[in-house]
Amino acid sequence: MELPFGFGFISSTAGFDIGWSIIPYDPTMSYGRVYLVGIVNTLILSALIILFSTILGFVVGIIRLSRNYLLAQCARWYVEFIRNIPLLIQIVFWFIVVFSTLPAPKKSYNFLDIFFLNNRGFYFPAPVFEPNSSWTVIVTLLACICSFILSRKSRTYRKRRGKRLPILYPSLLALLSFTAIVFIATGTPIHWAVPTLQGFNFQDGFFFPIAFSAAFVAMTIYRSATIGEMVRAGIQSIDSGQIEAAAAIGFSPFKTLRLIIVPQAARAILPPLINIWLTIVKESSLAVAIGFPELVSVFIQTSLNQTGRAIEIVMMVMGFYMCTSLSISFVMNRYNKRIQIQEG
């Protein structure tokens, strides 16, 4: 069992299959590729959870502050129930009790003939890029960059002259029209591949396996409760005098929300929100319990069992999580510093 320390095994053939991956993979590829597949799967899962749990969390947080007692209490008990039950139990529950008992592909739940949900996973249309689609992508990106620069310019203009330049609608219009022109001129090179039932399974399109869906749903719900609590605390931390002052100078409720409440609440919410996002990236490793091929599952479990290189593999996995955590916290802390009030 005495293995010399070294990372030579990375280039040797892995030889096992991975159930689901976004980047192309087959068993003849190396352990390095397995590492990459695990990283991409982890990142996709956590990115989706971060996005949806943040949205859902804001909704929950705002509902908790509703003046309607029944609605507020519903949100409160939602939060209490979700956050006091271990995440792992919730993940396993969604996987075994909900997603595994869905009907077979032939009888799958059908939404508008483009989304399908069955016991293999969630099928949805995927964009197909033909060779000359790159022009459309490039033009869209250029338009985005231009409108970003324009918005910066307008901000400096506003600061100097005190006048607002119309910016949102022109840039949106330009973005859409340029993209549309190029898209049509190059012969509509992007289309949607809609999943269709062929034989026992769906072809075309893209799918998330049930393990992915269960992990996604469970963690999104779990974290939405935490984020909801944070949002509530953030909004409640604003002095009520601020809102009254806004009303006194004639702000509409929407304007009060956009210009008075949100910027101040954001200062209170952002630092804990960053922490939760980091936690989500780490927590996505719990999907290993239901066999979703994310980093811990493909690398620490399968690859480690095959190669026996415990130290190297554990180091690589921990290294990935550390790099992700540190880079997210670095970027977000810089952003956080920018929006906090500069005191003294």
Add this chain to the structure above:
Amino acid sequence: MAKQQTQQNELLKFVPRPNRPPITITYGPVGWLKKNLFGNIWNTLLTVAVFSLLFLLLKPFLEWTVLKAVWSASTRRECLEISPDGACWAGIFPWVNNLLYGLYPDNLQWRVNLGFAIGLLWFLPLALKKVHQKMVIALMGVILFPFLANYLFLGGDRSIFHYTIACSAFAYLLIVYVNIVLMYLCGKRLEQYLEPFMARFSQKNTTFLAHVTIWLLVTVLIAFIFRNQTLEHVPVDAWGGLFLTLIISGVSIVMALPIGIILALGRRSEMVIIKWFSICTIELVRSVPMITVLFMSVTMLPLFFPNTMELNKLAQVLVAVCLFAGAYMAETVRGGLQAIPRGQYDAAKSMGLSYWPTMILIILPQALRAMIPNIVTSFISLFKDTTLVSIIGLFDIMLMARNIAIDKNWLGLHAEPLVAISILFFVFCYTMSQYSQRLEKKLDTGR
């Protein structure tokens, strides 16, 4: 002129305004309903919508859990025959023992109960009013109780040292309770009766000496009484269920505090090596998922020990969980330390206290007191996180619950055990979180 007069009179004529509508009541049950649920048309619509949605969601749930549930059956097939779309709680009852104790032998489970009862009894006096030196009792509990618990749970031939400490722990608890009873009855403690006798031998610290003497005597007595009793050995592999979950979370929260304090102090230290070691440990552990720390401990720890030595899985897991909980606790402690005003340090310094006395006598007591709610919160999250040990194959309550589904009588019974342990976890965690919130309010107003 006269015309003008009449015009003015007409203008000034009193014209009553229409009556104001009556004030909407905002008190009493009706007022409350009007204010909170049916204030205006939107609110009313919203209330009705939420109410009907709740009804739609809760009705099937209630039907499944209670109305159509089966409470007694011998197999799952029987359950399904009685009521196909209700919960089969009958499957849980034969497994309750396993869910609570794992594979701990039935006839020895009193030892586990006794251990936990002693643990509860130990910390119960802390809530009583007339008890002196609560800090000492708590500290003794943290130091001595694990030996006693380990002696009870593990059994088998332990060393004489272990046996003595277990006996002394039992003796200590006995004395504490005798003292409590005496306090309430006579207002005097046991050692105070012995004080005059002790004064013959020594002038100083008579109370302390009396206390120690009584403790030693009772220890010897207990050790003598139980000298022929040997407890049957129960290997760690047989531990499981809620018992194991509580052991892991209990040990790790107790160990997390000293580890956390040391790391937090190290982080603020002026010695560069200690400072960087602490920072690296804290940041490294905090930036990786708990499951990788568990895997690291299970796969890497054996590499650092000789092949002949066999590590049990529980010990490996405990090392990992303690390290993990310690790193998180370090940040909690740091928060508590930062909340201490600078003046406290300066005052301690001007009194001529050096580093350790400053920390132990001035800073830490204040910081820890302020941190109690946070500690409870981290205990809750740790308690929930212990379910992760099921991934690496320790039979905690989660894995036990999942095993019901592969019992041949209850094949495929997945939902009910998960719901049952969810309810258990909810009750535990919700009570603790309410307690911590109450504590937080109390501490806030106490300032």
